[in-house]
Amino acid sequence: MSNPPDAHANSDALLLHRLKIAIAVVVVVFTLQILAPRGVPEIWPLTRWEMYSFALDVPGDIVETDQLRVVDSAGVQHIYPTSILYTSVGAPDPASGRIIRAAFSPDDNSDRDAFRVHVLDRLHARFPDFEAAEVQLWHLTWHLTASPIAQFDYSAPDEATMIGSFTSADVMGGGL
Amino acid sequence: MTIAQRFNTTFEGWLTASETNAAGRMALFRILFGLFSLWMISGRLYEELGLIPGMVFRPLVIIRLIPAQPAPAFFVALELLLVASLVLLIFGFQTRVATVAVLVLGILLGAYRYSFGKISHADLFAAIYIPAMFVFASWGNCYSIDSLLRRRRGQPIVQPSDSSWRYAWPMHMTLLLLSVLFLGAALAKSTRGWWFGDTQFINDLLRFHDVREMLGGEAANPLSALIANATFLHNILRIVPLAFEALFFVSLFNKKLRTFFVSSAILFHMFNLVVLGIDFTPMLITYAIFVDWQKIYERIWPKQLNLGAVFERLPSPVLIGGVTLLAVLAALSWNSSLTLRAPFQSLPSLPFWYVATVVCSVVVVKTLIEIVSDFVSSRRTIRDWTPDVAEKHG
Numbered sequence: 052m053s054n055p056p057d058a059h060a061n062s063d064a065l066l067l068h069r070l071k072i073a074i075a076v077v078v079v080v081f082t083l084q085i086l087a088p089r090g091v092p093e094i095w096p097l098t099r100w101e102m103y104s105f106a107l108d109v110p111g112d113i114v115e116t117d118q119l120r121v122v123d124s125a126g127v128q129h130i131y132p133t134s135i136l137y138t139s140v141g142a143p144d145p146a147s148g149r150i151i152r153a154a155f156s157p158d159d160n161s162d163r164d165a166f167r168v169h170v171l172d173r174l175h176a177r178f179p180d181f182e183a184a185e186v187q188l189w190h191l192t193w194h195l196t197a198s199p200i201a202q203f204d205y206s207a208p209d210e211a212t213m214i215g216s217f218t219s220a221d222v223m224g225g226g227l
Numbered sequence: 228m229t230i231a232q233r234f235n236t237t238f239e240g241w242l243t244a245s246e247t248n249a250a251g252r253m254a255l256f257r258i259l260f261g262l263f264s265l266w267m268i269s270g271r272l273y274e275e276l277g278l279i280p281g282m283v284f285r286p287l288v289i290i291r292l293i294p295a296q297p298a299p300a301f302f303v304a305l306e307l308l309l310v311a312s313l314v315l316l317i318f319g320f321q322t323r324v325a326t327v328a329v330l331v332l333g334i335l336l337g338a339y340r341y342s343f344g345k346i347s348h349a350d351l352f353a354a355i356y357i358p359a360m361f362v363f364a365s366w367g368n369c370y371s372i373d374s375l376l377r378r379r380r381g382q383p384i385v386q387p388s389d390s391s392w393r394y395a396w397p398m399h400m401t402l403l404l405l406s407v408l409f410l411g412a413a414l415a416k417s418t419r420g421w422w423f424g425d426t427q428f429i430n431d432l433l434r435f436h437d438v439r440e441m442l443g444g445e446a447a448n449p450l451s452a453l454i455a456n457a458t459f460l461h462n463i464l465r466i467v468p469l470a471f472e473a474l475f476f477v478s479l480f481n482k483k484l485r486t487f488f489v490s491s492a493i494l495f496h497m498f499n500l501v502v503l504g505i506d507f508t509p510m511l512i513t514y515a516i517f518v519d520w521q522k523i524y525e526r527i528w529p530k531q532l533n534l535g536a537v538f539e540r541l542p543s544p545v546l547i548g549g550v551t552l553l554a555v556l557a558a559l560s561w562n563s564s565l566t567l568r569a570p571f572q573s574l575p576s577l578p579f580w581y582v583a584t585v586v587c588s589v590v591v592v593k594t595l596i597e598i599v600s601d602f603v604s605s606r607r608t609i610r611d612w613t614p615d616v617a618e619k620h621g
Contacts, residue, residue, distance in 0.1 A: 063393065066363075066393065067239065067242070067243065069363075070242065070363075070396060070400075071238070071239075071242075074242075074400065074403065077404070078403070078407055081404070081407045081408065081411065082407065082411075084411075085407075085411035085414060085415065092288070093346060094288055094289075095287050095288070095289065095337070095338065095341060095346055096289075096334060096337060096338075096351060096355045096356075098348055098351050098408070099408070099411055099415075100348060100408045100409070100411060100412040100415075101411070101412065101415040101416075102412065102505075103416060103421070103422065103432065104412075104415035104416045104418075104419045104421065104422065105419060105421060106421050106425065107431050107432060107435045108435075109431040109434055109435050110434065110435070110438045114438055114442070116442045130444075132442065132443050132444060134443070136275075137272075137275050137279065137343075138270055138271045138272045138275065139271040139272060139273050139275055139276055139340055140276075140279075140340055140341075140343045140345065145283075145344050145345065146279060146283040146343040146344055146345075149282070149283050150279070150280055150282070150283060153280070153282065165280070166280065169278065169280060172278070173275065173278075176272060176274075176275070177272075198455075199430045199434070199455040199456075200430075200433065200434065200437065200447075200451045200452050200455045201434045201437045201438045201441070201447065201451075202447075203441065205441050205442070205444060
């Protein structure tokens with residue numbers, strides 16, 4: 052059973068008409084997004100590609116970062132950047148670092164304990180091969196030499212300060 | 228004929244242009260798209276979207292009316308539905324329904340993924356734009372259970388060699404979207420002042436990315452020192468990417484230019500990956516829509532390995548039940564130890580980039596030679612077409 056030729060021609064004409072309308076709408080919306088001034092949020096999933104059209108927040112003479120050091124139950128230390136907690140949030144995301152900072156907040160309260168449980172859960176989900184016994188947060192600093200290119204040894208920071216640590220026994224033993 | 232009418236006619240001609248093997252190549256693209264999407268989602272644990280503490284939850288506009296962050300089980304359910312839909316898409320069973328599901332799930336999961344402070348643009352085509360186009364287009368008419376069942380019902384079948392624009396228009400639409408986005412990128416760079424106005428911009432760019440890479444435990448760009456000390460390279464690095472973005476729309480004009488610019492786009496992304504550490508792997512599948520997979524299939528697929536013949540032998544209820552069961556099992560096992568996820572998860576992306584770079588480099592050079600040669604011969608034809616010759620030709 053096949054459609055008569057007229058039916059094909061009509062459906063093609065209708066498809067073409069609808070496509071033209073869809074293309075016009077998409078092109079207008081994309082163009083408006085492109086022309087929008089800075090600060091106007093992108094209406095995802097419509098997008099605009101404007102990478103590197105603004106000044107960059109370039110690191111100067113000092114480079115700083117937080118680092119997570121996890122000691123497992125066998126005493127082995129594992130080192131991770133603080134973006135390690137989540138796999139699903141796309142590009143290196145500040146969410147993970149903010150949660151880790153909250154888990155090491157100087158305020159001793161129930162929120163902080165909940166963040167600590169969350170960090171342990173996520174580490175277990177990401178790295179099921181070992182049990183985290185202790186989690187430490189370090190702040191690392193490198194002093195860069197005057198050079199157009201950034202040169203530093205990630206494994207040898209000029210300054211390394213431990214912001215805090217907690218053990219899984221402390222967190223789980225706290226009735227959480 | 229008015230200018231508007233002339234534009235309309237030209238535009239319709241462009242949109243409805245036929246493409247060799249359109250039906251077959253789009254069907255094979257559907258299979259590749261399904262496999263590629265499984266690969267892309269295999270590294271993500273969607274459950275965590277329901278676990279991330281609310282302090283960093285900043286919902287995008289499209290989900291702002293939903294009052295609360297859903298529970299982890301909600302995201303696991305979406306993830307499993309996505310896996311099942313992709314398996315159905317690969318086999319081409321209930322293709323339209325599966326495509327709608329992939330689109331809706333892509334939007335929902337994407338909206339939550341990007342509601343924690345950072346929006347990535349790398350997977351918009353793969354997760355949303357491509358399935359959105361194929362909700363209205365046909366990519367299930369060949370190499371699919373649907374086409375086999377239709378044939379058994381006595382309905383007309385589509386040959387892979389069918390070159391109708393009905394199968395080809397998503398290619399044209401994708402090219403148009405890429406052109407608008409690349410042109411917008413060039414416009415933003417050239418009008419906001421930094422790209423050309425700041426003499427340190429290229430060094431700053433390299434420094435910014437080198438620091439980011441090194442803080443992530445990766446190596447810095449080995450070319451940074453060379454580039455930093457060569458001013459002429461700064462100028463090349465400013466002009467070439469901008470020219471590529473600004474001129475990409477030229478690819479709309481003919482197929483050789485399309486081949487040239489699409490292949491160049493892969494090299495452009497590879498350059499960004501190597502020099503700036505910007506990974507646009509999800510974009511690879513977008514450019515794959517322009518490849519004639521049917522031609523490649525006919526040339527390299529062993530004739531003895533006729534998967535279609537295997538499906539032909541099975542009765543319809545077995546086919547339908549088998550594929551449905553396979554989709555359900557794939558989804559249910561996705562998060563278990565006996566899983567479809569593991570082989571996808573273990574695939575590294577760099578080898579794909581290396582292969583794509585080698586192939587595209589050859590294609591860029593070959594196409595450029597052809598374009599120049601066509602241009603030279605067209606000039607020669609015009610020059611030789613003197614009034615005398617014209618008279619002789621009558």
